[in-house]
Every structure is written in structure tokens, then in C-alpha cells.
Amino acid sequence: MHRPRRTPTPSDAPGTSGISGTSVRARLRSRIPAGRTRTRLRLTAAAAGLALATGLAATAPTASASPTASPAPPAASRTQQVEYFTPQGHPRHTTVPVATPKSLVSAHRARSAAELAADGDVTSVVRNGPTAKKVDVVVIGDGYTLAQQKDFHADAKAKWAQISAVEPYASNRSLFNVWTVDAVSNQSGVSGDPARNVVKDTALDTRFWCDDIERLLCVDTGKVEKYAAKAPDADLVIVLGNSAKYGGAGYNDITSPVGYDGIATASSDHRDSAQVAVHETGHSLGKLADEYVYDTNGTYTGAEPAAPNITKMSAAQMKAKKAKWYRYLGQNSPDGGKVGAFEGGGYYPRGLNRPTENSIMRTLGREFNLPGRQAMIDGFHRHTGG
Ligand SMILES: [Zn+2]
Structure with missing residues (x-):
């Protein structure tokens, strides 16, 4: 929408x-x-x-x-804030330059007329209804040559299948349209794969080893926006780097004039990278906070956060005020255990509580907790006209 x-x-x-x-x-x-x-x-x-x-x-x-x-x-x-994940699925934040490294820029060669003609093609992969009534997911591939665009379409379908297998996507698949936008690259694969010094000439400058972090898969977000704008109505943008190496990133500080919030990157052929995209949609669609902490942060003393899944309140205070996830307190949660008020969240080990011990907003490979699932469903419906 x-x-x-x-x-x-x-x-x-x-x-x-x-x-x-x-x-x-x-x-x-x-x-x-x-x-x-x-x-x-x-x-x-x-x-x-x-x-x-x-x-x-x-x-x-x-x-x-x-x-x-x-x-x-x-x-x-200029810099951008990005979230990335260790091979163990633990999230972290860092800042990276917006600008593409010079080594990648100087690798660019002009594309052929045939490549340019095919560049920017939009394909409907999943169609459940008019864009104003659906969450429109736009998948853009990088590191796919002209001859590999079919591979890209197959990879996009496979990645969406992995993402939408996670609840509450699985029970709400009919709310989504999925589109691919072809970005034709001169070379197959992405920079930093398999080795750090590998430089590839690709349409979106996707690269591992961003900010000296191997699993941080950065992209030229300005170029992403140009491709995303070709799709009819992007609500959610996922960039697939043509690679079997584990990696991904979430750019959550971006609000595009095109209409989407944030960009998630993921490697195409590593199954766990779908989890990165799912976590990032927790931020973009669910408006959820991270439930992990940095031990060095100490105690949170700021205002009550807006996020539906972190609070300064105890369980008793939530109940008394009918606030945050009070409805779910004591109920079984899909990520295990019962919903309560667990100390630590929103990057702070103390002063903020989260609903459950260990949801996907804390560690990849986990489920959304009960309040998180509801926030995701609310988010889906923000894009479907209610
Ligand atoms: Zn996060």
C-alpha cells in the first residue's frame, strides 16, 4: 500500500x-x-x-x-546503521559508509545493449490481489548475469518460501504479493566471496566483509532504491546476493520515497540467511525492538519505549495499566515458556523487560514470541488497508 x-x-x-x-x-x-x-x-x-x-x-x-x-x-x-548476525545467529549493530568502496567502483564495466535491455524487468512471482490491499514484497537480485536471471527468479521464490514458512507469515500468506526486479550484473557472484579480496562487478555492489565483518553483506542502498521503484508498490525490499555463503544485513534507518521501510540483504543459497530477513521484517513490518542486550550498556533510564515488545514496566504494572503485552501474560509462547517480563532487551541488560526468554528478536532461528506475532499481524494489516 x-x-x-x-x-x-x-x-x-x-x-x-x-x-x-x-x-x-x-x-x-x-x-x-x-x-x-x-x-x-x-x-x-x-x-x-x-x-x-x-x-x-x-x-x-x-x-x-x-x-x-x-x-x-x-x-x-555519510554513514548508515546496519544490523548483522554472527554465524551463531547473534545480532549486532554497526555503522558503515554509504559510499561504495573505490575498489568496487573501479571494477565497473559498461553493460551491453542486451544486458541493459533486460535490466529492470519486473515479474510477478506471487499474486494475491491488488497492491493497495496486499503487502508487496520486492526481491532484487545482485551478482546474477543476464544468463542467470532465471536462477535469480528461482532463488527469489525459494527464499520467499523459507521466509513465509515462519509464523505468522505461514498463516497469512494470502496477504502478500511478491515481485522480482531483475538487476543484470556483469559478473556472477558478489564481492568478498569466497575470499575477502574478491571483487565482482555487480549491479548493486553487494559485498561481504563490509566494515571488516565477514558476514555483513552490504549493498549500495541508492541503487537498490532505483530498482525497487520499478516494482508497482514496494512495501518490503529484500536484496539477494548470489552466494552460498552465510550473511545478510538490515538497514533499518532507511525510509524510501518509494514507500518501503528498510532493506534486508541475504545470501541467496544459504538457508539460514532467510532468518536474517525474517528478523529484519520484525523491525520493518512489526515495529518490534531488538530483545538482545549489550552487557556494557548498563541500566536503561530513558522514557518508556514505543515498541510493543519492550517496556520499563513489570508484569504487575502492565496488568494494572492494561499496557504493552498484558493480554498475553502467563500464556504459552511459540518460542517456548510462558509470556512474562524478562529482564533485558532493547540493547540494555537492565531497566527494560522483554516478553520471553529467547525469541527471534533476540536470536536467529527462533520463533516470534506471542506479542511479536501479534505485532507482525498488525503490521501486515497496516499494508493491506486494514
Ligand atoms: Zn534487529
């Missing part, structure tokens, strides 16, 4: 040092004059917000945070 803009995601709520990323961005937004594109604004604000949150020297100039709203920093110095 068409949505005017992104609402603050729950994962924004607690920043890594107690500063709310959402409020930082909201403040910045109010200071930036009209006329700048939203994508640019979001990236700028996200970079500045993260710099504040981490207390590190910003790689992006801080000028955009000043009341005079100086021009946005040059593309070369």
Missing part, C-alpha cells in the same frame, strides 16, 4: 547510550529546511543520531545538526 512516511520504529527507541535515536532524528528533522529529499535527510539524521548515541566522533560532519541547517555532508562521508 502507499504510505506517506515511516513511523518511528521501536528499535529506534533506546539508543546505545540511552539517547533516543527517534527523538534525535525528530529534532533534526524539524531543523532541516524543506526541499531536501527524504532519503538524504534520513541518512544525514541517522548518521548524526548514531554519532550522538555512541559518543564517538562522527564520520559525518555535524553541520546538519546545527540550527542553521547547513548542507548535508558529502556522500563520501
